[in-house]
Structure formats: C-alpha cells, structure tokens
Amino acid sequence: MRYPPGMRKSVRSSRPHPVRNLGGTFAVRRDLLRPIHRFVMTGVDLPVEYADILMELFGARHLGWTEPESCGEGFVRFQTLLDSLVHDAGMFSRRIAALEKAGFLETRKAHQVPGMMLEGLHRNTQVARITPAGRRKIAPVWRRYKKVAERISVRASPAQLDAHYEVIQLFREEIRREWPTATELKDQRRRNLTKAPEHA
16 A cells, blocks of 8 residues: 555554545556556457447446436437546547447437437437447457456455445545536536526
8 A cells, every 4th residue: 555655554543544545546547557458458449538438338328327327218418428438538529420430339419319308408419329339349348347347356355345335435426516527517507597586
C-alpha cells in the first residue's frame, strides 16, 4: 500500500484518513490498464476508447445495466453515454460516427424510435444502440474482463468484496451529490422548472 507523504503505515488512528482509500482507487485504475491492454483487448482491433463506448451500449442493451440506462429499445441518449465513459471522452462524436460507419452501433433521434420513453427528452435528442455486429465485436472483451475480475479477486472473501462495493457506492453517491454529471444537472433543472410555482 502506498501512503501519501507524511503518512506512515505504522501510524494508527481510530479513523484512517480516507485519502488512502481515494488514492488507492486511482492506483487500482492505473494498474488495471495493464491487464486491459495486454489481455482484455487482445485481438479486438479497436482502440480502448472505442471499445469503452461499445461496452457501455452492450451493457445497457444486453446485460440490464442501469448505468448507462436505456431510454427504450436498448437505446441510450448521447449525454448519458458520455457521462458513463471510463476512458478519454474526447472526440466522442467522431468515435460514434466511426463505430456507426463500421456497423457496430446505430444512432437516431429519440422521436424516430418506436416505444421510446420521451418523457423528459427533447424529441430530437440523439440516441445510440449497439448492433448485432457490435455485440459480436465486444462480447469477447466482456468475457475476458470478467476473467480479470475473478483473477484479481481470488484472495478476497465475499465479505470483503461486499464491503468494498459498499464503500465505492458511498464514494460515488457523495461525489455525485457535490459534483453531478451533466445529465444529472439537466434533469435537476428540468425538475425545478416543473416544480416552479405559477405567479398570478
């Protein structure tokens, strides 16, 4: 375990400083890039930033993920997808266009999708959905990703895994409470407008 400057492993307190947990999260993300590049992405012939987009759409349509959440028929609105990306979100539009040209995803306007839940959405909101070709492309990545998760968790007990998950969720809740995503800010403004009292 790497401790921040000024903190020693031998120093004990009734409440460990949470900076070590937060710093550990960054360290794990850095270390995870090695198995991601060396094993998970093997033979995919896609940059990891492109695979990130397909993985999120794959999860929304085929794995029942609620983040990013499908707004209907497996489609995810662009801003929600952008908020959920793990890797560099730069050039998002260019990557979406390239993946669509390759046949790995399809894009539409919200009002063009039968069964789309339009409540709270502008009719011209752009949405994307993974295609069967995209599913075939990204499914092996998902299988190898699960193998990595199993391998690095082999020495952790079920109780430790549960505790780790709970702490991560608490971190995320507090971060999003203080610094909401762009989608959450828009939804919040929309709710405030709905609740605004009418003036005579």
